[in-house]
Amino acid sequence: MGDRGGAGGSRRRRAGSRVSVQGGGGPSVAEEEVRDLTSAPDVGAGGDAPTPNKDGHVDVGSGHWELRCHRLQDSLFSSDSGFSNYRGILNWCVVMLILSNTRLFLENLIKYGILVDPIQVVSLFLKDPYSWPAPCLVIASNIFSVAAFQIEKRLAVGAITEQVGLLLHVANLATILCFPAAVALLVESITPVGSVLALASYSIIFLKLFSYRHVNLWCRQCRVKAKAGKVSGAAVQHTVSYPDNLTYRDLYYFIFAPTLCYELNFPRSPRIRKRFLLRRVLEMVRFGPSGVWMVPTIQNSMKPFKDMDYSRIIERLLKLAVPNHLIWLIFFYWLFHSCLNVVAELMQFGDREFYRDWWNAESVIYFWQNWNIPVHKWCSRHFYKPLLRRGTNRWVARTGVFLASAFFHEYLVSIPLRMFRLWAFTAMMAQIPLAWIVGRFFQGNYGNAAVWMTLIIGQPVAVLMYVHDYYVLNYEAPTVGGA
């Protein structure tokens, strides 16, 4: 029963730096007690309390009496307290998620048996079992990587000029975006899910090869400068310098590494931690299908909006917002923590910063800068900063980033669904005025709550628009024709 969080603790909290160090209960508690008993009576926190530190003449020789046991301090939930260690709340969320998932799983199992039909799952990926367009597309993407590599190889030895190299790279990158889009639109046997996965791989390869070309260009520029100036010193051991990095091994390490930014010498972790890997793999397996259990909830309540009045639409939207948001959160954890860490651990890739503390975001901009670090890093390094260096205005450059991001969102949604509605594009572009509004009117915890609200409400609106239109387009039309 040690008096934890006494004066020292309170001051530590105020600085927001209280690290939770209590161990298994027993020893540390006992230690606290000993300290407590020896330092009693408690005389209030020196710096915190405006009341005098002495109790007047009564206090003389009050060996073991605790005459004072209160001090001036704020509750932890009050923002004035500066306390921010809520690690336990995160654990609570995980426990609640697992519990409700387990219950839902049990209930569904009792009521319906196993819900997931394997044939149905396969049919998400395959329409015609003898035609596998999506995997073929993914395999074909190697051609473009090799092409970029060969261009760089020739540029390095000066076999082609920079202008020709640029032209070839532009042609290569443009093909990377157009070729799969054309296939997805023209080949009938491709499914929307397969199409999304193929287009996502091509987008990733596009970003990676863009970075590959950019960094190699920088290296050549460095080399020219170094030659023009003094002769450079010997290479530091264990690091690769420019022309030596152009190997297939290096290229394919980069292609599979969980990053979009090329670097000659990636930081490497010293070894593969087997327990860490095992836990992440278990999470991958555990959380992967948990989203599936929520699909029936969404499916059940999917009806065309035209049959509903506005109050019903709002009620429906609120009802769908929460499971949709939970699926997104699980997906985030699954992809950005479990999957990317598994890949990184297997490849001994050292930089595990795949996300930052976007959950504390007090502005929309902070959220976009921190939730998806690989993409943010790429945008910042290869798009935003080069634009700034050319003297572009900051807000123009930022709008450019959002435009590019909006383009890719639309690209990944419209082409697989074969529906051009521009809602993903609009949603992304709406972030700029939204950022201004939230930044203008909400501060601190209210700003954070506003960011959460836009996530919980805004995202499902966009998703539902597509799902709704896709449903109407594919399942309603024949019925209307037949009626």
Add this chain to the structure above:
Amino acid sequence: MGDRGGAGGSRRRRAGSRVSVQGGGGPSVAEEEVRDLTSAPDVGAGGDAPTPNKDGHVDVGSGHWELRCHRLQDSLFSSDSGFSNYRGILNWCVVMLILSNTRLFLENLIKYGILVDPIQVVSLFLKDPYSWPAPCLVIASNIFSVAAFQIEKRLAVGAITEQVGLLLHVANLATILCFPAAVALLVESITPVGSVLALASYSIIFLKLFSYRHVNLWCRQCRVKAKAGKVSGAAVQHTVSYPDNLTYRDLYYFIFAPTLCYELNFPRSPRIRKRFLLRRVLEMVRFGPSGVWMVPTIQNSMKPFKDMDYSRIIERLLKLAVPNHLIWLIFFYWLFHSCLNVVAELMQFGDREFYRDWWNAESVIYFWQNWNIPVHKWCSRHFYKPLLRRGTNRWVARTGVFLASAFFHEYLVSIPLRMFRLWAFTAMMAQIPLAWIVGRFFQGNYGNAAVWMTLIIGQPVAVLMYVHDYYVLNYEAPTVGGA
């Protein structure tokens, strides 16, 4: 798009002391960018990365190129990262709670109209509108406070000896516990809810007067010592010393103050913060009835266990555990943050530490020491430490505290329900072996998850046992007789 959380940020995080300071987006982001551009290229975090800091000879004069953009670091969710600022997750919980409450409220309003019947609410507190036993009991409690005050007054001037004073105090305190229990058991017109509230007030007054007597005793002992030794110095201004504190004003300030531990000079806050008060009052009003909306969920699924097989009971229990847990969390926030802060703000009571960071508890003991600070402080100051000073073994003293706590839990549940089942008592006493098991087998985040699990699962088991038995006793028996 400033590269937030670079080397400095990462190191700050590692120390667990990252205070979230981003403001309204615009200015601070712009500032970051400027710093970023001037300090580019990024050369890796000096202390963190074992890779060399130089890029070899290619790096010579690489003015504005970011050749390096990765560094060796862990993901934030990994416990190795030491990151613990999840304030945003707390906000998320609040937003989700408000959203789902609003939706539930809307849905109920659409389906059933206003569910809460005012007559029904009143009938929780009153059985017979002409007999108000619970409020009478609460008002009568003043007698005991005044009695304790008069005893102290006489002890201070030496009109009665310490032995007589002790005897009178014991008689007074014993009556405080027995009198309302007798009334609650004998008077027919008292309702369970009224009875709980009355007994709770008496328990609080019991603890307060116990502390009042204890502290005044300490003061007298100090006075004796001070007289025996040297003559004490003049009293420091603005503080009250021993015999002067025995006034009705002081007594009633203590009776209404949100603490159980008496002190001669409570720390006072300088002024009543009106905005703070308003927000807490709004929370009080907002969260108070929100629990009520979950009651139908619980009521609907309340059936006698004897009609069910074991798998059904487990499924039912899991289904009830989550709303029960949420009600408890809302109740905790409502009572310990909103209500006690309102009372404290109105009385300018300075010490707002009504709870500590129990949500991070990694052991059961830590949870019990931190979730209810007024009671914990009382137990530690007036029960546990005095026992230790008399040479009692630490584990015996700790068991004593749990015994006392178990007694009060049982007292507050059994007497109002007029059902003596000893389940609250058993649940409290089960905490000691539970603490041992959790401390022995679970560490760190797993310990925290184990504490959450015992809260989510353990508590509703105890509550449901009482509710179930009460239901069977009061609603089943007549039906069986009539059938």
